Amino acid sequence: MKSCGTGWFCFLLSTFLFVHAAGGRAAAQDGGWHGPRFPAKIAASREIKMGGATLQVDFADGHFDLPLDVLMQHVQAAAAAVTAYYGRFPVNRARVLIVPIPGRGGEPQGTTWGDMGGFQGFTRIRMGEHTTTADLADDWVMTHELVHYAFPSLPDDQHWMEEGLATYIEAIARHETGELTAQRVWGDMMRDMPKGEPAPGDEGLDRTHTWGRTYWGGALFCLSADVAIRRQTGNRKGLRDALRAIVAQGGTIDQEWPLERALEIGDRATGTHVLTQQYAAWKDAPVQVDLPALWKELGIRPAEGGVDFVADAPLAAVREAIAGEAKAPAHPVAAH
Numbered sequence: 048m049k050s051c052g053t054g055w056f057c058f059l060l061s062t063f064l065f066v067h068a069a070g071g072r073a074a075a076q077d078g079g080w081h082g083p084r085f086p087a088k089i090a091a092s093r094e095i096k097m098g099g100a101t102l103q104v105d106f107a108d109g110h111f112d113l114p115l116d117v118l119m120q121h122v123q124a125a126a127a128a129v130t131a132y133y134g135r136f137p138v139n140r141a142r143v144l145i146v147p148i149p150g151r152g153g154e155p156q157g158t159t160w161g162d163m164g165g166f167q168g169f170t171r172i173r174m175g176e177h178t179t180t181a182d183l184a185d186d187w188v189m190t191h192e193l194v195h196y197a198f199p200s201l202p203d204d205q206h207w208m209e210e211g212l213a214t215y216i217e218a219i220a221r222h223e224t225g226e227l228t229a230q231r232v233w234g235d236m237m238r239d240m241p242k243g244e245p246a247p248g249d250e251g252l253d254r255t256h257t258w259g260r261t262y263w264g265g266a267l268f269c270l271s272a273d274v275a276i277r278r279q280t281g282n283r284k285g286l287r288d289a290l291r292a293i294v295a296q297g298g299t300i301d302q303e304w305p306l307e308r309a310l311e312i313g314d315r316a317t318g319t320h321v322l323t324q325q326y327a328a329w330k331d332a333p334v335q336v337d338l339p340a341l342w343k344e345l346g347i348r349p350a351e352g353g354v355d356f357v358a359d360a361p362l363a364a365v366r367e368a369i370a371g372e373a374k375a376p377a378h379p380v381a382a383h
């Protein structure tokens with residue numbers, strides 16, 4: 048079960064609570080929500096057919112300022128982003144339940160489960176009744192939740208991999224459908240990746256269950272692996288190839304796997320040992336990444352209002368392969 052909050056504060060709070068409620072994750076995952084977990088009354092039910100999958104989208108009874116069509120377009124955009132990244136929608140049957148929260152606005156909050164109620168993936172989105180199109184344009188939660196479908200459920204000590212993957216992939220996937228520019232993707236990474244670096248006393252990702260290490264430490268693991276795979280394969284393979292192979296071999300959220308099994312499949316798909324070796328190094332030791340050096344190699348530098356790119360940087364082609372300016376699509380899929 049993965050719970051991802053409204054804005055970074057609630058996000059932090061809910062994660063902090065679950066980290067400190069040993070064995071009591073269920074009690075704290077809801078970040079301050081005290082209503083019923085699964086409202087009984089469904090006011091509307093629709094379907095999205097996407098990438099070979101059926102996504103059932105249910106709306107719990109209540110009021111939204113926005114028309115349901117606009118909310119549907121938002122789910123559709125997230126599903127399209129995930130489908131673009133993985134080459135297919137990762138599970139065949141999933142359900143998204145959108146619950147209106149009276150008196151609230153802003154970005155939604157999401158929680159995702161595997162293998163629930165006959166669905167391989169189930170996501171509950173709590174959406175303020177006053178949420179606007181501008182809030183949805185800024186929303187990363189919907190895509191993040193759907194990315195969770197595309198990896199097996201892991202033991203608690205590897206929760207960082209589930210969250211890190213969703214954190215890393217979400218923006219790249221939204222870039223692929225034209226929702227986010229490459230400048231936005233890399234600018235956000237440059238701003239946020241330092242949150243994932245080990246602090247003093249860190250004992251590695253499997254043993255340091257802080258918010259920063261879980262979400263951004265996991266994302267940093269993914270970025271480092273992506274770059275390493277691309278270095279070793281002459282940019283012919285990347286993390287995407289590893290992740291697609293894991294999904295193709297049945298590694299989705301409704302399955303419980305040890306992390307090693309997924310990483311071995313991923314490594315075979317890229318013909319490297321990057322994931323297995325990097326996990327061995329990072330799991331119980333505080334590995335530092337020289338981020339300024341990495342940005343420089345990738346050719347990403349701060350600029351007025353964000354970042355700009357250095358065309359002849361040593362790893363410019365790797366940057367372009369992960370999220371490139373050149374492949375900005377012709378038509379945005381986003382609802383806004």
Ligand SMILES: [Zn+2]
Pocket residue numbers: 049050051191192195209210213
């Ligand atoms: Zn998550």
